[in-house]
Amino acid sequence: MTGPVTLGIDVGGTKILGLAVDGAGVVLAEEKAPTPRVLAPEGSGDSGGDAVIETIVDVAERLLDALAADGDTRGRSERVSAVGVGVPGLVDDDGWLRFAPNLPGGEGLDVKGRLSELLAPVKVVVDNDATCAVMGEWIYGAAAGATDAVVVTLGTGIGGGLIVNNAVARGALGFAGEIGHMVVDPAGPACPCGKRGCWERFASGSGLGRLAREAAHAGRLDEVLRAAGGDPEAVRAEDVTAAAAAGDEGAQAVLGELGWWLALGLANLANILDPSVFVLGGGLVDALNLVIEPVRTAFDNLVEGRLGRPEVMISLAMLGERSGAVGAAVLARRDHRALARRPD
Amino acid sequence: MTGPVTLGIDVGGTKILGLAVDGAGVVLAEEKAPTPRVLAPEGSGDSGGDAVIETIVDVAERLLDALAADGDTRGRSERVSAVGVGVPGLVDDDGWLRFAPNLPGGEGLDVKGRLSELLAPVKVVVDNDATCAVMGEWIYGAAAGATDAVVVTLGTGIGGGLIVNNAVARGALGFAGEIGHMVVDPAGPACPCGKRGCWERFASGSGLGRLAREAAHAGRLDEVLRAAGGDPEAVRAEDVTAAAAAGDEGAQAVLGELGWWLALGLANLANILDPSVFVLGGGLVDALNLVIEPVRTAFDNLVEGRLGRPEVMISLAMLGERSGAVGAAVLARRDHRALARRPD
Numbered sequence: 001m002t003g004p005v006t007l008g009i010d011v012g013g014t015k016i017l018g019l020a021v022d023g024a025g026v027v028l029a030e031e032k033a034p035t036p037r038v039l040a041p042e043g044s045g046d047s048g049g050d051a052v053i054e055t056i057v058d059v060a061e062r063l064l065d066a067l068a069a070d071g072d073t074r075g076r077s078e079r080v081s082a083v084g085v086g087v088p089g090l091v092d093d094d095g096w097l098r099f100a101p102n103l104p105g106g107e108g109l110d111v112k113g114r115l116s117e118l119l120a121p122v123k124v125v126v127d128n129d130a131t132c133a134v135m136g137e138w139i140y141g142a143a144a145g146a147t148d149a150v151v152v153t154l155g156t157g158i159g160g161g162l163i164v165n166n167a168v169a170r171g172a173l174g175f176a177g178e179i180g181h182m183v184v185d186p187a188g189p190a191c192p193c194g195k196r197g198c199w200e201r202f203a204s205g206s207g208l209g210r211l212a213r214e215a216a217h218a219g220r221l222d223e224v225l226r227a228a229g230g231d232p233e234a235v236r237a238e239d240v241t242a243a244a245a246a247g248d249e250g251a252q253a254v255l256g257e258l259g260w261w262l263a264l265g266l267a268n269l270a271n272i273l274d275p276s277v278f279v280l281g282g283g284l285v286d287a288l289n290l291v292i293e294p295v296r297t298a299f300d301n302l303v304e305g306r307l308g309r310p311e312v313m314i315s316l317a318m319l320g321e322r323s324g325a326v327g328a329a330v331l332a333r334r335d336h337r338a339l340a341r342r343p344d
Numbered sequence: 345m346t347g348p349v350t351l352g353i354d355v356g357g358t359k360i361l362g363l364a365v366d367g368a369g370v371v372l373a374e375e376k377a378p379t380p381r382v383l384a385p386e387g388s389g390d391s392g393g394d395a396v397i398e399t400i401v402d403v404a405e406r407l408l409d410a411l412a413a414d415g416d417t418r419g420r421s422e423r424v425s426a427v428g429v430g431v432p433g434l435v436d437d438d439g440w441l442r443f444a445p446n447l448p449g450g451e452g453l454d455v456k457g458r459l460s461e462l463l464a465p466v467k468v469v470v471d472n473d474a475t476c477a478v479m480g481e482w483i484y485g486a487a488a489g490a491t492d493a494v495v496v497t498l499g500t501g502i503g504g505g506l507i508v509n510n511a512v513a514r515g516a517l518g519f520a521g522e523i524g525h526m527v528v529d530p531a532g533p534a535c536p537c538g539k540r541g542c543w544e545r546f547a548s549g550s551g552l553g554r555l556a557r558e559a560a561h562a563g564r565l566d567e568v569l570r571a572a573g574g575d576p577e578a579v580r581a582e583d584v585t586a587a588a589a590a591g592d593e594g595a596q597a598v599l600g601e602l603g604w605w606l607a608l609g610l611a612n613l614a615n616i617l618d619p620s621v622f623v624l625g626g627g628l629v630d631a632l633n634l635v636i637e638p639v640r641t642a643f644d645n646l647v648e649g650r651l652g653r654p655e656v657m658i659s660l661a662m663l664g665e666r667s668g669a670v671g672a673a674v675l676a677r678r679d680h681r682a683l684a685r686r687p688d
Contacts, residue, residue, distance in 0.1 A: 090648075099648065148516040160616070164508040164515075171618020172492040173654065178615040181648040183608055185529060193648050264527055271522040272504070272616065274515020304434075304443065304525040304537050310517065 002026070004081040007063050008136075008329025009056055010129055010322075011035065011087045012283075013102050013156040018059035019322065020067055020080065021329035025140045027322070029066035031059045037104060049097075049109035056085060057118045082123040084332030086132030086324045087111055088159065090175045095126035098175075101192040102157050125332050129153070129324050130177050133281055133317070134161020135168060136327030141318035142279040150275045151323070152179065152266070154284035158200040161327075164273065180204065184264060202261035205284050208237040212254050221250045241287035252290065259291035263298035270303045270312055281317030281324075288316065346370070348425040351407050352480075352673025353400055354473055354666075355379065355431045356627075357446050357500040362403035363666065364411055364424065365673035369484040371666070373410035375403045381448060393441075393453035400429060401462045426467040428676030430476030430668045431455055432503065434519045439470035442519075445536045446501050469676050473497070473668050474521050477625055477661070478505020479512060480671030485662035486623040494619045495667070496523065496610070498628035502544040505671075508617065524548065528608060546605035549628050552581040556598050565594045585631035596634065603635035607642035614647045614656055625661030625668075632660070 003023015010017045012035060020029040036051035060083055067079045089100030095112020097103070112126040134143070134151035143149040147166045153159040158180030162169040169176050180200035181193050188197025189210060201207050215221040216232035224243045228234045243251035266278055280288060288295070296314055303312065317323050347367015354361045356379060364373040380395035404427055411423045433444030439456020441447070456470040478487070478495035487493040491510040497503040502524030506513040513520050524544035525537050532541025533554060545551050559565040560576035568587045572578045587595035610622055624632060632639070640658055647656065661667050 146516070148513075148520075162616075164513045165511050167509050169492075169508045169513075169617070172490070172620035173618055176492075176616065176618040178618075178648050181615045182526075182612040183646070184527060185531075186608060187529075195646060195648075264530060268526040269616070271525045272506075272520065272613070273513070274517055274520040274522075276516035302527070302539060304522050304539075 004333055005067065005079065006329045006332040007060055007080050007083040008325040008327065008332060009059055009083065009085045010132060010324035010328055011052065011056065011085065013088060016055055016059055017321065017325045018063050019325040019329060020063045021326055023333065025326065028070065029063050031062040031066065033059050049105050052106060053114045056115060060119060077122050080122060082125060082332035083119055084132065084328030085111065085115065085124065085126045086129035086328045087126060088129045090178065091126055091128050093174050127331055128177060130159030130161040131168060131170065132327035132331060133323040134163060134327065135330050136319050136323040137279045137281065137317055138163055139330050140326060141323060142315040143277055146275070146277050148273065148275045149277045149279065150269050150273060151279045151281060153282035154204055154280060155282040156205050158204045162273065179269060182265060182268065199265040203258055203265055205237045208240060208258050208284065211257050212237060212240040215250065215254045221254060223248050224251055244290050255287060255291045256294055259295040260298050263295045264302055266299050266314065267302035275312065277313040277315055279315050279317050285316055348677055349411065349423065350673045350676040351404055351424050351427040352669040352671065352676060353403055353427065353429045354476060354668035354672055355396065355400065355429065357432060360399055360403055361665065361669045362407050363669040363673060364407045365670055367677065369670065372414065373407050375406040375410065377403050393449050396450060397458045400459060404463060421466050424466060426469060426676035427463055428476065428672035429455065429459060429468065429470045430473035430672040431470060432473045434522070435470055435472050437518050471675055472521065474503030474505040475512060475514065476671035476675060477667040478507060478671065479674050480663050480667040481623045481625065481661055482507055483674050484670060485667060486659040487621055490621050492617065492619045493621045493623065494613050494617060495623045495625060497626035498548055498624060499626040500549050502548045506617065523613060526609060526612060543609040547602055547609055549581045552584060552602050552628065555601050556581060556584040559594065559598045565598060567592050568595055588634050599631060599635045600638055603639040604642050607639045607646055610643050610658065611646035619656065621657040621659055623659050623661050629660055
């Protein structure tokens with residue numbers, strides 16, 4: 001075990017993943033729990049986030065227990081130097097969750113305050129989940145060594161984490177990286193955020209489901225439709241990725257459509273930020289393996305001045321589904337907001 | 345006169361503007377020339393950029409002469425410490441222009457090498473014109489004091505300059521800030537860059553001309569159409585801005601359309617970068633004065649989580665058409681690429 005141990009907890013749309021990580025990035029313990037989807041009853045005066053907070057605390061306590069079982073006989077709070085938590089949505093400098101379209105009940109939650117109280121005296125830091133993922137991939141993964149990189153987390157929605165000028169870019173208010181809500185088609189489908197045609201309506205897991213249902217309605221996904229019981233509205237993203245992996249051409253075409261929209265958004269980001277590498281992570285990554293070459297080709301056709309610029313790398317996340325939790329642990333062991341600058 | 349004098353030369357789509365600027369940002373001399381539009385004859389082996397280089401040198405020499413006339417009796421090359429040049433397109437670390445859709449004949453031009461030879465022994469630095477504009481507005485203009493800002497130059501196309509984490513963001517290759525080629529409608533009009541529906545097809549001077557011709561064809565711009573001789577294809581952006589300023593409702597509606605597309609792109613950039621301020625510059629700015637309030641309203645409706653975040657400022661460039669030339673002069677007096685970090 002090298003250096004101080006920290007906990008990193010990644011709150012996803014469907015599950016909460018917690019890791020205990022040592023100072024060299026080695027994972028010492030792992031615990032999971034499903035993300036509670038229960039909303040508070042109307043008029044209860046509760047933000048609805050209690051269940052989320054309780055589950056995070058539960059995961060943290062199971063990690064502390066696991067460290068004890070592993071022979072660390074110090075008091076609970078001495079086993080770790082800090083806890084980092086990544087949450088989906090806009091997190092302000094005080095650790096409040098300000099906007100959380102993909103975490104029902106999370107909006108307006110004082111994540112840092114509540115957790116600091118329940119986990120005292122252990123220090124708690126809270127940040128956007130994609131910012132955590134970029135930190136994990138930048139320090140220990142596919143973006144290591146890059147001065148400019150973008151980590152794209154493809155799950156229910158699309159999150160982003162930015163490395164600019166050799167540092168994590170948070171923006172003026174800590175809200176940078178909300179790349180999934182870049183509008184790429186103002187006449188496109190409605191988004192829970194209130195706009196139309198956000199990138200994540202096309203290139204995320206929920207986007208894949210939508211593209212698949214459109215294809216099913218249009219008769220371009222007959223095998224998958226039959227397996228789903230014949231109702232186009234019952235077709236899910238998972239059905240398409242499974243069928244594509246099994247060689248179904250209709251399903252592969254739908255994945256190709258997703259890949260084209262993915263490439264379009266990446267090209268937009270390349271034009272704006274000029275990263276040397278894109279790192280693709282999140283739950284959709286396994287499916288992307290099937291279309292990564294078409295994505296690269298489409299990207300080359302869409303990025304400005306392709307012939308005059310060296311190739312931009314498009315890599316899959318090396319830490320897999322652990323990027324966010326590892327990054328949250330890295331953030332926890334540093335001076336958090338002040339920091340985020342890679343050691344030279 | 346304070347500190348070292350540098351020259352800043354901004355190469356625009358229609359004119360080349362040169363300034364001699366002292367160390368406090370005071371403009372000591374100004375010279376202009378039209379941007380040459382002559383292309384080299386095919387097969388001449390010439391990139392076509394000779395005329396551009398010659399005009400830049402001419403503007404620089406007239407500035408040096410003006411400084412002499414102003415009483416600076418030193419040798420020509422001692423009158424200034426360096427020359428900064430901003431050019432429209434992708435500029436690499438060696439000062440070559442790699443991609444220049446808005447400067448015919450400029451592509452593949454060794455701007456820095458050619459100018460260094462002709463202006464020796466004065467040091468020459470070359471950068472993207474919008475990067476120069478952001479530097480001017482950040483050091484002496486509307487973005488002063490911001491840690492995160494975006495300067496949007498609205499001319500023939502749309503250029504961008506980014507301040508991220510209190511420094512100019514250039515990207516991995518120096519190509520960052522090509523925000524005009526963010527695709528906002530993949531089914532939209534073709535762009536000279538080879539794609540469809542780039543932001544600058546809607547929200548630039550050429551975008552305004554296109555929106556106006558569409559409106560004229562659709563019978564929504566009758567007054568302007570009559571003034572233009574009755575041919576919808578003869579309607580120009582300037583006709584619309586003039587008519588809008590004079591109170592023509594059809595023209596104001598077209599400007600409003602431009603404003604909506606402008607707001608859409610700004611909201612995308614806010615979601616990605618979270619700047620505290622947008623600075624709008626370039627030739628279209630006077631026209632924007634007429635629609636700046638609708639732009640702000642549309643932006644508020646389009647940016648993610650508006651209710652949870654403080655207002656993002658949308659300001660007009662303080663240095664007006666001089667932002668780029670002043671910024672080029674600032675870049676010239678600093679250690680250029682290494683630098684670009686605001687003094688604390």
